[in-house]
Amino acid sequence: MPAPAEFIKFIDSNADAFIQRLSDAVAIPSISGDASHRQDVFKMAEWLNAHLKAVGVDTQLVDLGKHTMDGEELPLPPAILGRIGDDKDKKTVLIYGHFDVQPANKSDGWDTDPFALTILPDGKLVGRGSSDDKGPILGWLNVLQYHFQSNKPLPVNLRLCFEGMEESGSEGLDELVEKESKKGGYFDGVECVCISDNYWLNTRTPALTYGLRGLTYFKLTVSGPARDLHSGVFGRTVHEPMTDLIHLMGRLVDVQGKILIPGVEEMVDVAGDEERAIYESLDYTTADIEQSAGAPIALSANKVDVLMGRMRYPSLSLHGIEGAFSGVGAKTVIPAKVSGKFSIRLVPPQTPDAVDPMVISYIEKEFAKLKSKNKLTIENLHGGKPWVADVNHWNFEAAKKATKEIYHQNPDLTREGGSIPVTLTFAESLGVNVLLLPMGRGDDGAHSTNEKLDRANFIEGSKLLGTYLYEIAAIAK
Amino acid sequence: MPAPAEFIKFIDSNADAFIQRLSDAVAIPSISGDASHRQDVFKMAEWLNAHLKAVGVDTQLVDLGKHTMDGEELPLPPAILGRIGDDKDKKTVLIYGHFDVQPANKSDGWDTDPFALTILPDGKLVGRGSSDDKGPILGWLNVLQYHFQSNKPLPVNLRLCFEGMEESGSEGLDELVEKESKKGGYFDGVECVCISDNYWLNTRTPALTYGLRGLTYFKLTVSGPARDLHSGVFGRTVHEPMTDLIHLMGRLVDVQGKILIPGVEEMVDVAGDEERAIYESLDYTTADIEQSAGAPIALSANKVDVLMGRMRYPSLSLHGIEGAFSGVGAKTVIPAKVSGKFSIRLVPPQTPDAVDPMVISYIEKEFAKLKSKNKLTIENLHGGKPWVADVNHWNFEAAKKATKEIYHQNPDLTREGGSIPVTLTFAESLGVNVLLLPMGRGDDGAHSTNEKLDRANFIEGSKLLGTYLYEIAAIAK
Numbered sequence: 001m002p003a004p005a006e007f008i009k010f011i012d013s014n015a016d017a018f019i020q021r022l023s024d025a026v027a028i029p030s031i032s033g034d035a036s037h038r039q040d041v042f043k044m045a046e047w048l049n050a051h052l053k054a055v056g057v058d059t060q061l062v063d064l065g066k067h068t069m070d071g072e073e074l075p076l077p078p079a080i081l082g083r084i085g086d087d088k089d090k091k092t093v094l095i096y097g098h099f100d101v102q103p104a105n106k107s108d109g110w111d112t113d114p115f116a117l118t119i120l121p122d123g124k125l126v127g128r129g130s131s132d133d134k135g136p137i138l139g140w141l142n143v144l145q146y147h148f149q150s151n152k153p154l155p156v157n158l159r160l161c162f163e164g165m166e167e168s169g170s171e172g173l174d175e176l177v178e179k180e181s182k183k184g185g186y187f188d189g190v191e192c193v194c195i196s197d198n199y200w201l202n203t204r205t206p207a208l209t210y211g212l213r214g215l216t217y218f219k220l221t222v223s224g225p226a227r228d229l230h231s232g233v234f235g236r237t238v239h240e241p242m243t244d245l246i247h248l249m250g251r252l253v254d255v256q257g258k259i260l261i262p263g264v265e266e267m268v269d270v271a272g273d274e275e276r277a278i279y280e281s282l283d284y285t286t287a288d289i290e291q292s293a294g295a296p297i298a299l300s301a302n303k304v305d306v307l308m309g310r311m312r313y314p315s316l317s318l319h320g321i322e323g324a325f326s327g328v329g330a331k332t333v334i335p336a337k338v339s340g341k342f343s344i345r346l347v348p349p350q351t352p353d354a355v356d357p358m359v360i361s362y363i364e365k366e367f368a369k370l371k372s373k374n375k376l377t378i379e380n381l382h383g384g385k386p387w388v389a390d391v392n393h394w395n396f397e398a399a400k401k402a403t404k405e406i407y408h409q410n411p412d413l414t415r416e417g418g419s420i421p422v423t424l425t426f427a428e429s430l431g432v433n434v435l436l437l438p439m440g441r442g443d444d445g446a447h448s449t450n451e452k453l454d455r456a457n458f459i460e461g462s463k464l465l466g467t468y469l470y471e472i473a474a475i476a477k
Numbered sequence: 478m479p480a481p482a483e484f485i486k487f488i489d490s491n492a493d494a495f496i497q498r499l500s501d502a503v504a505i506p507s508i509s510g511d512a513s514h515r516q517d518v519f520k521m522a523e524w525l526n527a528h529l530k531a532v533g534v535d536t537q538l539v540d541l542g543k544h545t546m547d548g549e550e551l552p553l554p555p556a557i558l559g560r561i562g563d564d565k566d567k568k569t570v571l572i573y574g575h576f577d578v579q580p581a582n583k584s585d586g587w588d589t590d591p592f593a594l595t596i597l598p599d600g601k602l603v604g605r606g607s608s609d610d611k612g613p614i615l616g617w618l619n620v621l622q623y624h625f626q627s628n629k630p631l632p633v634n635l636r637l638c639f640e641g642m643e644e645s646g647s648e649g650l651d652e653l654v655e656k657e658s659k660k661g662g663y664f665d666g667v668e669c670v671c672i673s674d675n676y677w678l679n680t681r682t683p684a685l686t687y688g689l690r691g692l693t694y695f696k697l698t699v700s701g702p703a704r705d706l707h708s709g710v711f712g713r714t715v716h717e718p719m720t721d722l723i724h725l726m727g728r729l730v731d732v733q734g735k736i737l738i739p740g741v742e743e744m745v746d747v748a749g750d751e752e753r754a755i756y757e758s759l760d761y762t763t764a765d766i767e768q769s770a771g772a773p774i775a776l777s778a779n780k781v782d783v784l785m786g787r788m789r790y791p792s793l794s795l796h797g798i799e800g801a802f803s804g805v806g807a808k809t810v811i812p813a814k815v816s817g818k819f820s821i822r823l824v825p826p827q828t829p830d831a832v833d834p835m836v837i838s839y840i841e842k843e844f845a846k847l848k849s850k851n852k853l854t855i856e857n858l859h860g861g862k863p864w865v866a867d868v869n870h871w872n873f874e875a876a877k878k879a880t881k882e883i884y885h886q887n888p889d890l891t892r893e894g895g896s897i898p899v900t901l902t903f904a905e906s907l908g909v910n911v912l913l914l915p916m917g918r919g920d921d922g923a924h925s926t927n928e929k930l931d932r933a934n935f936i937e938g939s940k941l942l943g944t945y946l947y948e949i950a951a952i953a954k
Contacts, residue, residue, distance in 0.1 A: 033806035070805040105806055109704065169805065198947045199710065213709060217807045226771020227586065230924035232690060232895025234675065235792030236734040237766050237783050237821050238774045242795040243732055250727035255847045257713040294703020294813075297715045297850040306714050315712030317811050318719040320802030325818060327799065328547040329510035330645060330694045331580055331860040332820055332896075333924055334794050336771075341802060342810055345712050373774040381807040396570050405574055418709025419809075447707035447810055 001155075001343065001474035002405050003467040015455070017143050017180050017204060019125060021051070022458065023117035023132045025099075026127035032100035032168040033079065035069055039155040041077040043163040044099045048137065049080050050160060055144040057160065064165075076172045082160030082185050084144070085153070086228030088275055091472050092157040094190040094430070096422060097137040098166030101129035102447045109449040123455035124216045124331040128374050132446035136196035136439045136465075137162060139458065159190055164198070166422070169217075170381025171336035176423045181429035192472070193426045193434040195399040196465065198416045203291075205283040205408045206464070208399050208437035210417030211311065212423055214346030214386035216356055219322075220248060220363060223337035224374035231332045241338045248376075249340045251366050253316040257299055257309060263358045264314060267320050267350050271308055279307040292443040311415035315345045341381075345417060352383035384421025385414040393433040398471035404450040405471075406464045418446075437468060478793035478951035480944040485621045486624050495619050496602060498528070499935065500594035502576075502611045503604035509554065509577035510547055511646040515529040518554040518641045521576045525614065525639060526557055531622040533921075534559040534637065542644075554557075558663050559637030561621070562630070568949050571632040571667040571907070573899060574674060575577045575643030578606035599861045608930040609923035613673035613916045613942075614639060616935065620943040634952035636667055643674075644901070646694075647858025651902045655798060659904035665906050669872040669949070670911040673942065675837070675893045679919050680768075682760040683884045683941070684914035685876050687878050688788065688892030689900055691823030691863035693832055696799075697725060700814035701851035716849045718804045718815050719801055726817045726852075730793040734776055734786060736821065741791060744827050748785055748917030755927040756784040759889050769920035788892035793823045819906045822894060829860035861898025870910040875948035882948075883941045895923075914945060936942045 013020075030044035031037035045061065052059050064076040085092075104114035104274035111116040117127040125135075140160075144419045147154050165171045200207045222241040229238070251260055260264050271279075286298045286306050288444065298306050309315065322339040325331045346355060360378050390396070391413055403411040417438065428436045439461035445451045488495075507521035508514035522538065529536050537863045541553035556576065562569075581591035589595040594604040602612075613740045617637075624631050642648045657663035679683045699718040706715070728737055736742050748756075763783050777783050786792065799816040823832060837855050844853045868874070868890050880888040893913065904911045916938035922928045 033808060034804070035806075048872055051589055056659075068699060078542075079742070109813070109829075138599045139799060189480070207826075215809070217708070217809070219807075224770075224772050227922055227927055228925040229770060229923075230895060231792070231794035231796070232822055232893070233787070233919070236685075236769060236786035236790055237776060237894075239732065239776060240734075240771050240794060241729055243734075246723060246726045246795055247732055249723045253848050255716065255724055257717075257720075263574075274529050276742070289711070293701075293706060293711060293715050295715075295850075297701045299714060299716060309713035310710070315708070317708035317712045317717060317809070318723055319708070319800055319808055320719070320812065322552055322803055324795075325797030325799075326801070326803035327511065327580060329580070329694075330818065330820075331510060331796055332692070332694070332794070333579075335797065336586070336926075339806065343807075344709060345709055361576060361906045370734050373772075374594055377859070411677070417712055418707060444702055445707075446710070447808070448705040449813075450704060455562070462745055468744075476954075 001470050003470045006150060007146050008463055011142060011290065011459060015459050018138065018462065019455065020434050022130065022138050023124065025138060026117040028127050029115045030100045031103050032165045034103055035072050035074055040074060041100050045078050045080060045164055050101050051141055051220040052080065052082050055141065055148040056143065057084055062176060064176065065440045067171045072462045077164030079173060080160065080162040086156035086430055087157055090157050090438055091191050092159060092189050093469065093472060094159045094161060094187060094193045094195065094426065096195045096394065096426065097140065098133045098163050099137060100164040100167050100396045102103055102167050104128040111450055125454040125455055125458065126450055128451055130451055131440035131444035132451065133197045135453040135458050136401060139439055139462040139465050142462040146465065154284060155470045159187055167397065170422050173422055174264035177422065177425045178429045187430060188431050190432060191266055192432050193430065194437055194468065195420060196437045196439050197420055197424055198418060198436050199444055200297050200442050201282060201412050201414050201438045202288045205409060205412050206403045207414045207438055208396055209410040209414050209416045209438060210391045211388040212386060212420055213407045213417050214350065214352065214384050215343055215419035216346060216352040217343040217381040218359060219339050219341055219379040219381055220245065220338040221377045222374050225336040228336045229334040233332050234334055239374045241374050242335055244370055244372045244374050245321065245338050245340050248363060248366055248369060249295050249318055249342065252342060257315060259316045261312060261359055262363045268313060268347055271312060274414055276304050279304045282414065283306060286465065312347055312415040314347055314350060318342045345419065347387060348386050351385045356380055360477055374414065384419050385424050385428060387424040389434055393434040394475045395435045397476050399435055399437050399468050401471045402464055402467040405467055478947050482928050483627060484623050485940055488619060488936060491951050492936050493588055495560045495935065496596065497601065498617050499607065499612060499939060502615060502923050503594040506590055506592045507577045507641060508580050509642045511580055512549050513553055518577050522555050522557060522641055528618055529557065529559050530688065532618065532623065532625040534561055539653060541653065546649045546753045554641030556653055557637065557639040562634035564634055566634065566636050568668050569636060569666045570949060571636045571664060571670045572617055572636060573599050573670065573672045573903065575610045575640050575947050577641040579644050581605040581664065588927055601929040602935065603927055604927040604930055605928055605929055607618045607899065608917035608921035609928065610674045611885065612930040612935050616673065616916055616939040616942050617853050619939040632947045638663055647899050647930045654899065654902045655906045656714055657927045664907060667907055667909060669909050670714050670907065671914055671945065672897060672900055672911065673914045673916050675895060675913050675915045676917045676921055676923065677915055677919050678759060678761045678889050678891050679765045682886060682889050682914055683880045684704060684889040684891045685873055686891050686893045686915060687868045687879065688865040689863060690825065690894050691829065691861050691898055692820055692896035692898065693823060693829040693860035694820040695836060696816050696818055696856040696859040697853045698720065698814065698816040699851050700923050702813040703764060706811040708811050711811055716851045716852050717811050719812055721847055721849045721851050722798065722815050722817050722846060723841060725843055726795055726819065729819060734792060736793045738836055738839045741832055745790060745824055748789060759784060759891065763921065765914060771934060773912045787894040789824055791824055791827060793819060795819045821898065823863045833857055861896050864901040866911055871909040872912045873953045875952050876912055876914050876945050879941055879944040883937055883942055891951055
């Protein structure tokens with residue numbers, strides 16, 4: 001049962017208005033990882049809540065309490081719960097999305113103001129959050145607007161769960177999902193989950209995603225002097241925190257991507273020929289990843305190795321250093337306190353609970369070997385388990401049909417390198433199938449400079465989300 | 478011949494006005510290493526020039542042309558040349574100082590606004606440039622003001638040379654000094670040089686400095702992706718610039734301060750027992766350096782090793798990384814282009830010309846070993862040769878007498894770990910003795926957060942500078 005032709009027509013004829021609404025959403029710098037922008041995340045929650053009510057969603061804002069970030073106690077942005085329909089003859093689908101974004105400054109290398117959506121001649125909609133994850137959230141809003149304005153009932157019962165802390169570890173959400181998943185809870189009766197918060201493998205082929213890597217994020221702080229020191233006056237007289245930290249960071253991962261922390265790689269089995277064949281079949285080449293990276297820097301010329309490096313093996317990335325000299329020019333300083341940031345992407349059977357102790361004890365051992373008089377502290381900033389789903393479930397079958405209808409091709413079945421920890425929380429708390437239905441392309445540049453969503457993906461993607469709901473109704477009842 | 482009692486009295490009775498003038502100077506953020514503050518360096522030059530004229534100095538501003546910093550072409554701040562006296566029966570002394578400062582932000586960890594001089598109850602004058610080098614420059618201004626207001630001739634002929642690029646490699650000054658040192662030049666006839674731009678060894682004992690380490694400052698840039706990447710999407714698929722850079726930076730120096738670049742340590746001979754005895758005699762302990770560092774982090778418990786690490790051996794410090802994530806919180810980014818900053822302090826017979834090729838070829842070799850597909854560029858941002866002077870010259874004898882008169886103790890004779898490249902330019906261009914006559918204490922925290930100058934050092938130091946001129950007149954004619 002495809003979606004009604006009127007729905008498809010409605011999306012096309014309102015495209016410009018939908019893009020304007022996306023522009024309004026991008027204009028709110030709802031950066032959850034920066035305390036100075038916390039109020040913008042609240043503002044974004046209010047904006048979204050108002051728009052959901054306007055299309056007939058029965059919503060409620062849930063206070064998630066407070067948390068401490070970099071020593072400062074902050075109120076958590078509210079989660080938005082929404083409900084439409086209670087028809088016993090319809091399936092009940094839970095939709096998840098997040099309205100917070102990654103940090104972004106023009107000075108990071110953006111060609112345009114990251115918080116002013118820029119429409120390029122080739123149809124790219126450039127702005128922070130355009131693809132991750134405001135575009136997909138607004139895609140659902142587009143679907144709901146059609147049914148509200150044309151006074152058509154949805155083919156399924158919907159439950160919505162939108163959060164404002166996804167980019168900072170989804171603080172407070174797990175407890176909420178677990179609580180509301182119980183008998184009598186807000187999510188009671190939910191039969192499947194759909195999350196649109198990832199990307200196609202390439203720029204050509206729609207994808208359905210059945211696996212995610214987990215994450216564990218660390219902050220290593222080495223401190224010594226009471227204040228920054230002059231390298232002329234103190235060079236070669238004291239233990240320098242930067243020297244210690246650089247030595248520690250250099251022992252975490254090799255330049256080929258192999259994780260050097262004993263036990264971490266060993267947890268993951270090596271792929272056999274059959275599994276390698278699955279990756280061989282994906283519409284993806286090393287050239288694709290080099291195109292999205294913008295340079296010929298793939299770790300391997302073998303597409304299967306590159307794909308498995310992203311999907312089914314763990315990775316460790318060094319993100320940066322807080323407290324050292326990071327400006328332009330030449331400053332001859334010995335920084336007093338420096339914090340290295342790195343994270344490990346986890347795959348089954350790895351979990352933060354299993355991996356974190358290995359990381360901490362290894363770093364403590366390596367620091368002890370340095371015989372430094374400086375102090376080391378290791379903080380885990382956040383983490384989440386990896387996840388894999390059954391691709392033969394009716395939830396996935398509906399998404400495959402919908403994809404075929406809108407894009408006239410079969411989707412790639414992918415595992416994603418990124419982390420959406422709440423995916424696992426839904427799967428475990430509700431005990432139902434979870435589908436990741438990406439809207440954006442592999443070159444959208446989420447978390448990066450010049451993040452974009454293609455106009456075609458926003459518009460066709462909105463049609464896809466609506467059609468998916470109709471296919472669920474068709475298959476499942 | 479001590480300075481006239483009226484001079485000493487004048488300095489004491491005008492102390493508060495002098496401190497107010499220092500506060501006015503600190504309020505101008507003349508950061509030479511930050512293009513956005515270049516106009517403030519010009520403003521500082523005008524401020525100083527006006528104050529010099531007001532005390533009877535015949536000055537001229539010398540345009541030093543333009544230079545390129547971080548890809549931007551900028552006008553260089555002018556050098557200020559000044560002249561008082563042409564008496565054939567008097568010695569002619571050249572005074573050098575600099576009116577630019579290191580970068581400073583409250584967010585770096587300052588307790589107060591770095592550009593608002595704060596007077597603490599214990600007499601500390603806290604502010605960027607208070608000790609390095611606005612305090613000493615204003616010390617000379619205090620001396621000149623006495624002679625101007627009391628209409629007393631100076632005991633020597635003075636030539637002044639103040640620059641605004643010292644913290645950024647003294648761009649353009651070498652050429653000026655070389656030119657003006659020639660027959661008929663502005664500095665023709667100069668018989669000795671006095672530079673007040675360093676610190677006592679400790680917080681108790683005045684010092685005269687006869688040696689300086691040189692410097693060579695490098696920027697290593699590793700670039701790969703066309704833009705920052707999401708570590709979930711790209712982790713373990715591409716060569717990550719941060720991983721490459723951290724591995725390179727980890728191969729430059731070990732945690733005990735030993736430089737790992739082949740040939741660099743080997744250029745310096747090892748100190749014999751006689752030389753060690755000189756360092757043993759200094760009024761200095763490991764506890765002193767740990768007190769000024771603010772923590773028990775000395776590389777050795779042996780005071781001689783710690784002192785020689787600072788004065789007569791080279792050092793390598795890692796200052797920071799430009800282009801990586803340096804903010805608070807957790808950002809899961811793979812930075813596209815990262816630049817590591819480090820510098821090496823040089824001692825005789827090391828020179829940038831001899832050391833730089835060793836550094837560059839070593840880093841290129843180590844990068845090649847990484848087999849990375851990323852690109853490496855190595856830039857030398859600035860450098861200067863080390864310097865050692867004759868401590869038995871009348872220039873030093875005059876300073877020893879003056880120190881005894883003002884502080885009632887003999888000065889430590891020290892070699893300094895820091896770099897003032899122009900010192901060598903003066904020594905080589907003029908072929909005369911150069912004296913470093915420090916005003917501040919070992920814990921002033923130049924280049925660091927909460928930089929300060931003690932009120933006593935500013936006031937007694939002003940007396941010392943004046944008395945030194947009278948002792949030259951007494952000894953030399």
